[in-house]
Amino acid sequence: MTISLRTLALTTALSLALASTAQADVTIRYLASHGGLSAHELAEELGYFQGTGITLDNVGYAGGGPESLMALAGGSVELGSAATAAVLNSIAGGNDFLAAYPSNGINDQVQSIFYVLEDSPVRSIEDIVGKTVAVNTLGAHLDYTVREALHQKRLAQDAANLVTVPGPQLEQVLRSGQVDVSAFGYWQTTFEGVARQNGGLRAVFDDTDVLGEIAGGFIVLRRDWADDHPAEARAFVEASARALDYARENPDETRAIFARVLEDRGENPQVAQFFKGYGVRQGGLAVERDLQFWIDVLEREGRLEHGKLKAADILFTPAKTVAAN
Template sequence: MTRKLRCRAIAIGVTVALALTGCGASDDTATSAGANGLEKTTIKVGHLPIPDPVGLYIAQTKGFFKEEGLTVEPEIITGGAAAIPQIENGSLDIAMTNYVSTFVAVEQGKKIKLIADMYQAAPNTFNIMVPKDSPIKTVADLKGKTVLVNNLNNIGQLAVTTQLKVAGLTAEDVKFVEKPFPDMGNAVNSGQADACWITEPFITANQSQLGFRKLADTMTGQMADFPIAGWMVSDEWAAKHPKTLAAFQRAIQKAQALASSDRKEIETQLPTYTAIKADVASVITLGVYPSELSANRLQKVADVMLEYGYLKNAIDVNSIIVTPPSQ
C-alpha cells in the first residue's frame, strides 16, 4: 500500500469545493485509449491483504503493468463474494476471488469470467489445528466436535469435509461455526470450539504463541494441489476491454513466474501490502503461484464441489475462463 499514489487532501476544514470533487470523482479520464490501444489504462484491482495476490505487487514494482501501458490502483476488498457486486457495478475493474465462491456465484447466475490464476494450495497451507493438550488425536476424533472455519459453506468447510470422509465421517458429524481467522485461537482456547481450519500467517502464530498442533493438512488427497484463488472480471467488462484484459494477463503471468521461482520476491512484497512483518514473511508456509490459467486444474474444484453438494449442477470451467494470449 505504500506505493499507492493516491494522495489525499488531509483537511479537517473541508470546503464545499472539496465536497464537490469528492462526490463527483468518476473515472472518465481512465477510459481514454492508451498507447497500446488499451480500452482503459487505469484500472482498479481489488484484493485481500493476504499472501495470495502477491503477483499484483510484484508486477507493480517490477514495472510489468507499466510496460503494458497499465496503471493499476490496488484496493482492499473484504472477500471474493463481497467483491462481486463491486465488479458488477464497475467500482472495481478486476478483483481476486476464491474459486469455490466463484463457482457458487456462477451457479447462481452471476456473469463472471476468470482471467488469471493466482494461488494454489501446497502442503501445510491450510491445516486443521487443535490445542496441544487436546484429546483430539485424529480426524476421526472430531465426531460431535465444533470446528471453526472462516466462512460457512466455502472452501474451509469443503476442505475439512474431504478429510472427514477419509476418516469415515461426514459433514453432519461435526458442527461448523464461522469465525474470522484472527479470533480462532482464542475462541478454541476459551472453549467455543474444539478445532479450527486455519491458514497462514495464523498457522505459524497459533503454533508459536499458543502452542497449537496440526491435526491434519486439509490440502491432501482429493484436495492436493487444490486451486485456491484467481482474478475475476464481469462478463461485460471482459467483452468491453479485451486488450486491457490481455495486458493485465501478460503482466500478471510474468509476476507469477517470478513469484514461483524466487521466494525472496514474495517476502519483499508481503510487508508492503499486508500487515505481515518481514520476519514472519520469511517463515510462513506459502502455496504455489501458477502462471497459467488451466481449465483442467480448475475443473477439479468444480468437480469436488459437485461431489460434496456445494454445486447442484456440473459446471464446465471452459465456459467461464478467458485464456491468456499464447506467448
C-alpha cells in the same frame, strides 16, 4: 531489497511487450486481504504494469471470498478473489465471471492446515465430528475442504460445526478454547507461521491430504469487462502470472516486498517472514482440473445441475480473448 539487473531487464521487456497490446487506460478496483498480497499487487510493486495502461486501486479489505464476489457482481470493483467452489457457486447463481488466474494453490509447501492444541483429543478427520472449527468464511475453500474431508471418511458432510473467525484471530480463539480447531488457509501462511512459532499447537490434517495438488482459488473478472478490455485483461493476467513465478524464484525478495507493503498499510510487517509462496504451478496459469474437481463435487452434492458448467468455458484464455476481439 535488491533486484538483479536480469530481473530489471525482464521487467522492462515484459512491460514493453504488454504495452504493445494495451489499448486504453483502465483502473482496476479491488479488495485486499489482511496479512498478504495477491499476485497482481506483487506485480504492481515489481513494475510489471508499467506501460500497460493499467492502474490498480485498493478500495478496502474483503473479509472473505464471498464478500469479494458480491462486490464484483455489484460493480464496486473490477476483480474479485475467492475459493474455487465459491466462484463456481456464484457463476451457477447467474454471475458471468471468468477465472482469470489462480490466486493460490496447495501443494506440499503451501497448504491450509487444521490446528488443535497439543493436548486436544482431536487427532484425525473423524475426530472433528461434533467439534467447532474456525474458518475465515462460510461457502468457500475451508468450508468445502471440511465437507470433502468428512465425505471421504463416509461421514455426514455437516458433522462439524463451522464458525467464522478473521485470520488475525484464528490463533487467539484456539488458545482461549473458544473453538476446537482453527483452520489457517493456504493464503494465511503468515498467520499460521506466527501461531506455529508460538508453540503448543498440533496439526491434524491439511487440505493437500484431502484434495491433492490443485488451485485453491481464483482471481475473477466479469466477462463483460474482459470483453470490453481484451488487451488490458490479457496484460493483467500475464503480468500477474509472471509475479507468481517471481515469488517462487525470489522468495526472500518477495517477503521483503510483503513486509514493506504491509507496514505501509498499517499491518504487522513481521508476519511477512512466514510467507511460504503462492503454491501455484510454474507458469502461473490454471488447468481444467483446478475447476473440474469442484464442479464434480458440486454436481455430486446436488448444488449444481449436471453439465451446467464446463471448466473450459470459465477459464480465461488471454490469446483466445484478444483474438476474438
